[in-house]
Amino acid sequence: MPKPFLRRCLFYYVEFPEKATLKQIIQSHFKTDITRVSEPAIQKFGELRELRSWQKIPGTSEFLDWLRMLERDQQGNQSTAEALADTPTANLPHLETLVKTQQDHDVLSKTRIPD
Structure with a gap:
């Protein structure tokens, strides 16, 4: 980004929430209890x-x-909590929703374990 733009920006570091806080965030966004x-x-x-x-x-x-x-997959019976818990990290479903850069996508693709 151009330096003049960056001079007008504020940067805040927000610590990633603890597990309990993350659960509260989930409840506030999903308006339901924590699902399985x-x-x-x-x-x-x-x-x-x-x-x-x-x-x-x-x-x-x-x-x-x-x-x-x-959650959408679980409602369609495509995945379960148990299956998610047993899945290797590199093979988790929908990892594309977490990736922000091409480099991150490439790294995750290379670590994927064939079925």
């Missing part, structure tokens, strides 16, 4: 965020988008 798929999704998302290869680490907004996709 939420628990393994929170766990798997934590594992994904710990990967050192991220150029841009996915945040809360990306997590909520990913969770919406997982």
Whole structure:
């Protein structure tokens, strides 16, 4: 981005929420209780965020988008909480909702384990 633009921008670092806070955020966005798929999704998302290869680490907004996709799959009986918990991190469904850069996409694609 151009330097004149960046001089007019404010930068805030917002710490990623703890698990309890993340659950509250989920409840406020989904207007329901935590579903069965939420628990393994929170766990798997934590594992994904710990990967050192991220150029841009996915945040809360990306997590909520990913969770919406997982919830939709669960309603269509395409995935279950147990299946999500047992899936290797690189093979989780809808990882494209978490990726912000081409480099991150390429890294995740290379780590995918064939079925």
